[in-house]
Amino acid sequence: MSQHHSRYPVPAATHRVEEVIQRSRFITIGGHAPDAKAAHAFIQAIREEFPDATHHCWAFVAGPPGSTLAIGMSDDGEPHGTAGRPMLSVLLHSGVGEIVAVCVRYFGGTKLGTGGLTRAYSGGTKLLLDALPTIERVERIGLRVVVDYSAVEPLKRAFPEMEALILGEEFGASVTLEISVPLEHETTLRETVANITRGRGSAELL
Numbered sequence: 001m002s003q004h005h006s007r008y009p010v011p012a013a014t015h016r017v018e019e020v021i022q023r024s025r026f027i028t029i030g031g032h033a034p035d036a037k038a039a040h041a042f043i044q045a046i047r048e049e050f051p052d053a054t055h056h057c058w059a060f061v062a063g064p065p066g067s068t069l070a071i072g073m074s075d076d077g078e079p080h081g082t083a084g085r086p087m088l089s090v091l092l093h094s095g096v097g098e099i100v101a102v103c104v105r106y107f108g109g110t111k112l113g114t115g116g117l118t119r120a121y122s123g124g125t126k127l128l129l130d131a132l133p134t135i136e137r138v139e140r141i142g143l144r145v146v147v148d149y150s151a152v153e154p155l156k157r158a159f160p161e162m163e164a165l166i167l168g169e170e171f172g173a174s175v176t177l178e179i180s181v182p183l184e185h186e187t188t189l190r191e192t193v194a195n196i197t198r199g200r201g202s203a204e205l206l
Contacts, residue, residue, distance in 0.1 A: 006139045006182060006183040006184045007138045009065075009097065010137045011030055011133070013133050014032075016128070017127045019123070021116075021120050022112060023108025023110050024105055024110065025106040026121075028104075028125060028127065029102050029104070030125075031099075032098055039100040042060075043056070046102040053105060053106055055103075056076050057075055057084055058072075058073065058076070058087070058100065058102040059087035062098060063098065064098075065094065078117055082118050082121065086121050086125070103125070138163075140182055140183065141205060142167070144204050145179060146175070151193075163185060165179060167179060
């Protein structure tokens, strides 16, 4: 992966959309899949919810947006390449990470042809993404910061800008703060600690 994503949108909740195309009913359901195991558990739960459906086609991107490190797809009996691949393609270009989508089809008696199927499955996935609630996933790290008492207040005033959260405080000969900070602000935090304490403070990974 060329670029490191330290924050990106992920599904905030399970969401579903429904379309009827030439009497076939397509229900597309999306959810959060932080890893492949979670994606497969989600797919299994949807299969159990709609046991009588004709097909349960699916795709997932269980990682940062566009990352192909943990992906999967299935046509579940539809003609090869008409369901899982178009769904995966939409997911990979969506800008959303850690996502799984299942398209449940109830066959209505009219064959859609391969082009029609591809449009139905990719269309359902696009429809889902248009309405999907997302939240920002921020990769955070824990740091143990040790400073003199005089540095505590100036440091705490600088925390909000770096989105630093205080997890714990210990008061001894010096003050130890356990903090959580977005990965992208680690360098800024270390520099701030060094500046405020004139190099006497320390910041170590938890």
